[in-house]
Amino acid sequence: MCGIFGYIANKKLNDEKIIELLSKRGPDNNSIIDISDSKKIKKLFHTRLAIIDLNERANQPYFDKSGRYVITYNGEIYNFKNIKEELINKGYIFSTTSDTEVVLYSFIEWGEKALLKLRGMFSFGIYDKQNDSWFLARDPFGIKPLYYYYDRNSFVFSSLVMPIVYSGIKEKFTINTAAISDYLATGSFIPPDTIFNEINFLKPGHYLLYKNDSIKINKYFSERNNGKLESFNNYNEVLQRVRSVIIDSIDKHFVSDVPVGVLLSSGIDSSLIAGISAILLGKKINTYSIGYYNKKKYRKIDETAIASKTAKYIQSKHENILIDYSEFDNMYDEFLESIDLPSIDGFNTFIISKKIAQRVKVVLSGLGGDEMFAGYSIFKDLYFAHQESKFIDELLMKLPYKIQSILKKDYLKYRGKDINNALIKRRILSVLKNSTRNKLIRMIVETDDVIKLISNYEIRHYMSNTLLRDSDAVSMAQGLEMRVPFVDIKIYDLINNIPAHYKISKKYNKRLLVDAFKDILLEDVYKTQKRGFSLPIPQWARNYLVNNWDIYSLYNKDILHSLGVDVNLFNNEFFNNNKIDYNYYKWLVLLIWLKKHNNYIYFQ
Missing domain, CATH: 3.40.50.620 (HUPs)
Incomplete structure (x- = not known):
């Protein structure tokens, strides 16, 4: 729907660059609200993709009628009309037909408890002028992104990482080597980490409160506190x-x-x-x-x-x-x-x-x-392995204890191998540390519902x-x-x-x-066998590299060392890789990205 950005700092940031980088997310309107005081510069930004209530009255950042609260919001709330009726019955008066106003008044009425009322996708920031506080939140599944930068003097949040990098809040940013390892294993970054040490992802289902130069992050959504247990007749x-x-x-x-x-x-x-x-x-x-x-x-x-x-x-x-x-x-x-x-x-x-x-x-x-x-093959693989193990467990229980203990020890090795193979096939084990890996395997062995466990892991x-x-x-x-x-x-x-x-x-x-x-x-x-929305990316990427780049211009041993990367591993997966697979492709994306943004990166 939109691009959002906000900051509190001792200096003015590059407002024009921020809007430029956010504008593609919201080409229909862009606005900046200056809420600075004598202590700090404070601003909220919004670039709008108009979907609901196309009138300019629904442009953001949006103030409540008292002027105490102002919101910059990205998303869509699909039950906003129901919530709006509830708020009207409590005496709230609305000036627009957009969901933005509903999100703002929901927060004013219910605080963070409003988040569990929202059905949809969202990330937003609300400034409370009276309490001089900022409230940020992200939807339960992370459909909409939200990043933030924080130090002792400044706080910045954004729909994207690069507007923070190019905003001028900091001259250069340092590479998060642990996050690079995650990227090389999974192909993406794992929240709260991003590629930079100084910039974090707000996790899905969490909210953040910034007040008195400090932040507090809380989880409002988890699989344990949502949904009532139900029984089905058939x-x-x-x-x-x-x-x-x-x-x-x-x-x-x-x-x-x-x-x-x-x-x-x-x-x-x-x-x-x-x-x-x-x-x-x-x-x-x-x-x-x-x-x-x-x-x-x-x-x-x-x-x-x-x-x-x-x-x-x-x-x-x-x-x-x-x-x-x-x-x-x-x-x-x-x-x-x-x-x-x-x-x-x-x-x-x-x-x-x-x-x-x-x-x-x-x-x-x-x-x-x-x-x-349960659309991936791992669901079937683990489910039937689990069913088989339950059947064998029942058989073992009928045997004398001594025989049972001997056979069970051998079977547990077989059972662990079966689970191990399913996780390797899905490329899950390669991204986990040994302790986490063993914990996941143990959870799979012990769970009563392996489908629910893996589904939540994939989500x-x-x-x-x-x-x-x-x-x-x-x-x-x-x-x-x-x-x-x-x-x-x-x-x-x-x-x-x-x-x-x-x-x-x-x-x-x-x-x-x-x-x-x-x-x-x-x-x-x-x-028909599952295909997915796929393209021959690695093969095309190698052609792109040959046609558009000097491959050795991307190679810098010092940078690789600073990233914590094994140079031999890099050579095997990038220069000596004849398979043209995703191991090759992830290096290509990373190296070109680093090259493009090199001026804003400090390699330690």
Whole structure:
């Protein structure tokens, strides 16, 4: 929806540069509010992508009627009309039809407890003039980003890292070598860490209070305190509940005063969103898919054939966006600017966002379906390994104790190896320290619900740190808001209370989604092997490097040492890597990113 920024400092920052870097996130309006006093310079910034209440009265930063509070807000609250009615009944008077005003008055009325009332995606900062305090918050899943810088004299927050870096708050920033290690292992940064020691990510489901030159961070959301435990009479009741909550979420995600499109792949998640929107909700939608000019060469990853079938079936106005290497080569520099931080993901979302941003301002994506509905192979692998171990445990219990203890010791080794292999396949073990790795394996062995455990792990890690962060950065850089109906608090609460055996089938992935919506899904969609929105990134990236860079200009042994990087490892994965895989690609992104921003980095 928008770009937000705020600061309190002893000096004026580079306001023009801040607005310039934020403006792509909000091309419709930009504003700066100066709330400085005799002690400090204080300012709030906002660049707006107008989605709800297109009138200029809804521009931000936005003051309450008393002038005590001012908010800069990024996001969409899908139940804002319900909350608004509640606030009206308490005597609040509204001047706009936007959700911004609802978020502000919700905070004034309920404080941090308001956060659990909000259904949607959000990050925001509110300044309380009377208490001279700042309140920042981020949605439970981290759909919308929020970064901050803090020292004894200054506090800065932003939707993006680079406006902080280029703001002038500090001449140079130091590299976080531990975070680099995380990036090289996972392809992204793990909150609260970013690539810089001085800049942190506010974690999903957390809020921050800044007052008297100090910060306090609290967690307001966790899987333990959300959702009421429920019992289900039978599988049909489960399917009815799943069907109801998903239809409701998709309907809520159409709240907008501008047209909404749908990104459509050959997979279950996006096909469901498009099908429910068109068939069950009766919406006239535009759908968009990404494919290749050379279909024969990329036939294994081209999704346009099945996507086009779905579009025809639901009667959407469909467009296949076709690309080839030349477009990658032409657009990759712009992509690196839009990604904000190094990442191995995001180009697929970047290119389709760039292509359709002139057609729509809002699109729905199937992101989150795999994490919520057990779509990755690790779910099946661990579930059936778990079922097998339960069966063997029951058999062992019937044997004499001495024999039982001997056999159990051998079986635990086998069982651990089985789990270990599943985690290696998903590339989970490689990113964990030994203590954490052993703890996770022990949790998997001991848990009663391995599907719930892994689902929450995937939601907190890959979905939040890579998929959501990258999708927001690159789509908003094109002035396009990407909404994710499966990443919804109501869906999460329900799924967390459905027993594991209802979620897994040997026949097909995402049993709950398929069985709940077989009436609107084509067989080709759920019987085709999972592909995902993929591009031949590593191969294209190597061509890009050869065509556009002197490869040795990126190589600096001193920098590698300062990053804490093993030079031999680097040589093997970058110079001597003939596989052209993601180990190669992550180095490429990191080194080019460092080269581009070298003037603002201090290498220790």
